[in-house]
Amino acid sequence: MVKSIFYKEWLKIRWAFLAMGILFAGVLIYIYASVGHTFRFNEAPGYWYNIIYRGVKYYSFLQYLPLLAGLVIATVQFVPEIQRKRIKLTFHLPVDEYNVLLAMTGIGYVSLLVIFIVSALCFLAAGYVFFPSNIVHSALGTILPWYLLGLSAYSLASYIILEPMWKRRILYILFAVGFGKLFLNAWFYNIYDRVLLIMIVVTLLLSVSVIYSGHRFKKGVYK
Amino acid sequence: MIVRLSRYTLILVAVLVMSVYLPDLYWIFFDVKTNTPYLSYSPVDSVFIMSRRGDDGQIFVDADGNTYDRDEYEAKLPFFYYMQLISDGRMPESIHGVKLDPNEIKRNRNMHRIRPYQLDQPLIPLYPLLESESGRVRLEFPEEFFRIQNKRMEFINSVTKKIDEDLTERFTQALIDNGFEFPAKSVFMNPTTRKAFDEGCFIIDGKDELYHVKKAKGQPVVNKANFPASIPIRSIIVSENVLKEYYGVVVSDDDRLFFLTYDNYKPVELPTMGYYDSHYSTVIITTDLFFRQVSIQNNDRIDVFVTDRDYNLLDEYHESWKTRDDYFQGKVANFLFPFTLTLYDGSTTFVGLFTTWNFPLALIGNLIALIVFMFFLKKEERTFKSAIPELILVTVTGFYGLIACLVYIYVPLWRPERK
Numbered sequence: 001m002v003k004s005i006f007y008k009e010w011l012k013i014r015w016a017f018l019a020m021g022i023l024f025a026g027v028l029i030y031i032y033a034s035v036g037h038t039f040r041f042n043e044a045p046g047y048w049y050n051i052i053y054r055g056v057k058y059y060s061f062l063q064y065l066p067l068l069a070g071l072v073i074a075t076v077q078f079v080p081e082i083q084r085k086r087i088k089l090t091f092h093l094p095v096d097e098y099n100v101l102l103a104m105t106g107i108g109y110v111s112l113l114v115i116f117i118v119s120a121l122c123f124l125a126a127g128y129v130f131f132p133s134n135i136v137h138s139a140l141g142t143i144l145p146w147y148l149l150g151l152s153a154y155s156l157a158s159y160i161i162l163e164p165m166w167k168r169r170i171l172y173i174l175f176a177v178g179f180g181k182l183f184l185n186a187w188f189y190n191i192y193d194r195v196l197l198i199m200i201v202v203t204l205l206l207s208v209s210v211i212y213s214g215h216r217f218k219k220g221v222y223k
Numbered sequence: 224m225i226v227r228l229s230r231y232t233l234i235l236v237a238v239l240v241m242s243v244y245l246p247d248l249y250w251i252f253f254d255v256k257t258n259t260p261y262l263s264y265s266p267v268d269s270v271f272i273m274s275r276r277g278d279d280g281q282i283f284v285d286a287d288g289n290t291y292d293r294d295e296y297e298a299k300l301p302f303f304y305y306m307q308l309i310s311d312g313r314m315p316e317s318i319h320g321v322k323l324d325p326n327e328i329k330r331n332r333n334m335h336r337i338r339p340y341q342l343d344q345p346l347i348p349l350y351p352l353l354e355s356e357s358g359r360v361r362l363e364f365p366e367e368f369f370r371i372q373n374k375r376m377e378f379i380n381s382v383t384k385k386i387d388e389d390l391t392e393r394f395t396q397a398l399i400d401n402g403f404e405f406p407a408k409s410v411f412m413n414p415t416t417r418k419a420f421d422e423g424c425f426i427i428d429g430k431d432e433l434y435h436v437k438k439a440k441g442q443p444v445v446n447k448a449n450f451p452a453s454i455p456i457r458s459i460i461v462s463e464n465v466l467k468e469y470y471g472v473v474v475s476d477d478d479r480l481f482f483l484t485y486d487n488y489k490p491v492e493l494p495t496m497g498y499y500d501s502h503y504s505t506v507i508i509t510t511d512l513f514f515r516q517v518s519i520q521n522n523d524r525i526d527v528f529v530t531d532r533d534y535n536l537l538d539e540y541h542e543s544w545k546t547r548d549d550y551f552q553g554k555v556a557n558f559l560f561p562f563t564l565t566l567y568d569g570s571t572t573f574v575g576l577f578t579t580w581n582f583p584l585a586l587i588g589n590l591i592a593l594i595v596f597m598f599f600l601k602k603e604e605r606t607f608k609s610a611i612p613e614l615i616l617v618t619v620t621g622f623y624g625l626i627a628c629l630v631y632i633y634v635p636l637w638r639p640e641r642k
Binding site (some may be wrong): 029035043045049051052053082098131132137138175177187188189191198205209210211216 | 236
């Protein structure tokens with residue numbers, strides 16, 4: 001049964017997954033093509049100086065990409081479920097409703113992780129070609145919160161979509177937007193280093209938030 | 224279990240989000256402006272003179288309460304406004320028998336502003352060691368950046384991205400010959416080409432010894448500073464200036480300030496009288512032809528000390544004012560918001576979770592929130608016993624917790640599904 005659910009979910013997200021994969025690849029190619037361009041047309045020491053002392057981020061294009069990926073995957077996965085309340089059918093299957101929901105979000109989560117990890121590894125590998133390890137590692141530390149935001153956004157978007165009442169959905173969106181903004185400060189590189197652990201814990205805790213909406217849906221709440 | 228976990232996580236996130244944004248929103252409407260004076264010490268009649276924003280524009284007063292217009296104010300501060308005074312033909316020939324030469328005034332005039340977040344910021348440990356005796360008028364960035372590894376001072380060429388073994392070997396050897404112990408603890412420099420000359424960098428080695436390292440005609444120049452161990456260095460703000468009296472300002476771990484002088488790196492302490500807190504105060508150090516001035520600015524006060532050129536204290540000025548917490552708006556805020564969370568508090572460049580608790584005033588607000596919540600529970604026909612975690616949350620987080628609990632409403636697990 002769970003296997004069929006995985007297959008059903010994969011059918012829903014495969015095109016979005018592919019599109020996001022292509023988008024990440026495109027952006028990475030763009031980032032390093034422009035880095036290469038800068039090295040050819042500017043003085044290398046000046047470029048290093050700007051990165052180290054002025055906080056110029058050659059990878060700033062990546063900032064909103066994981067967020068976008070999280071929102072897109074959540075949308076293609078859960079919007080069809082609330083159209084004519086299809087999710088109700090799932091809840092009538094002879095398996096535990098919460099396990100079904102966890103399996104559904106699990107596959108979304110894993111597909112996001114695949115995109116994120118592969119892109120981060122490519123980002124690292126290409127970085128070593130152009131920069132010394134100190135700059136590349138700092139860059140990785142700086143993009144990590146953006147990736148965590150992508151995962152949080154997926155969890156938050158899926159529970160917001162699954163919520164039955166619009167009145168509550170609006171309040172959820174307010175909290176979610178406020179929460180997301182906390183990950184996007186960019187006044188310098190590596191500024192989140194000291195709170196990364198807390199961010200990881202909160203992101204992981206949020207991964208089950210879809211259960212709350214699923215529970216409300218199942219109970220047919222009206223307020 | 225998992226339903227509970229998801230609900231409590233969402234409630235906690237909501238509380239966190241509200242404690243960041245709601246106080247911010249409140250202060251956008253009700254903030255109080257405090258007006259910090261800008262103080263200078265007049266060499267003409269040896270008195271503190273300040274400009275500050277009054278009810279109708281800029282006003283100029285001295286410490287004795289005399290007011291001045293702008294022209295008089297500028298005339299009292301010839302070391303600051305000499306260009307304007309010369310242009311107006313009002314520049315005095317001399318003050319107290321000292322002849323005034325514009326070039327000398329300019330050479331002696333320096334200002335260093337040290338903000339707390341500058342002392343604690345992320346840094347990629349790659350440093351450009353400028354050529355200090357290039358023979359060129361303008362300084363240029365070298366192709367190599369150095370980093371201090373476990374056993375050597377390594378130069379990486381930014382164009383070829385290869386390690387320059389020759390340069391690495393020469394500098395590492397020069398350091399070892401001077402007793403340097405790898406790895407280094409910190410490196411301080413002024414990495415810019417916009418300065419008159421270059422003094423290289425200062426490095427603290429593994430044994431807490433301070434070293435001065437320069438590149439002169441491609442060769443290493445290493446000096447052990449023999450800096451007193453009794454002054455634990457938090458940071459050195461290197462600032463080459465044509466006065467050539469000091470290399471920069473040393474901030475110590477115990478919040479004292481020193482000039483690192485050209486006299487064999489001897490530290491000269493600047494007066495702070497315990498008012499300086501390197502985590503919260505902004506300090507402005509100025510030098511001019513007659514005086515050295517240290518202004519320590521805090522949220523609620525300013526403390527200024529003036530010394531002569533031999534660093535003997537001449538005069539001091541203290542002023543404090545009410546912060547927004549002391550006003551009515553502040554009391555209301557403390558009542559509404561049991562705590563405020565900010566990601567940035569000025570003491571560091573890093574993001575942190577900085578909380579300010581507003582107890583005991585917040586207790587009143589929290590109590591009201593708790594009563595409202597109990598009414599709500601009654602209306603929902605819930606027993607207090609079934610809502611113990613929520614009751615605790617509202618008691619501690621007040622209105623934040625109340626709103627969060629009302630938004631993330633409790634749906635009992637046993638309630639039958641509606642048909």
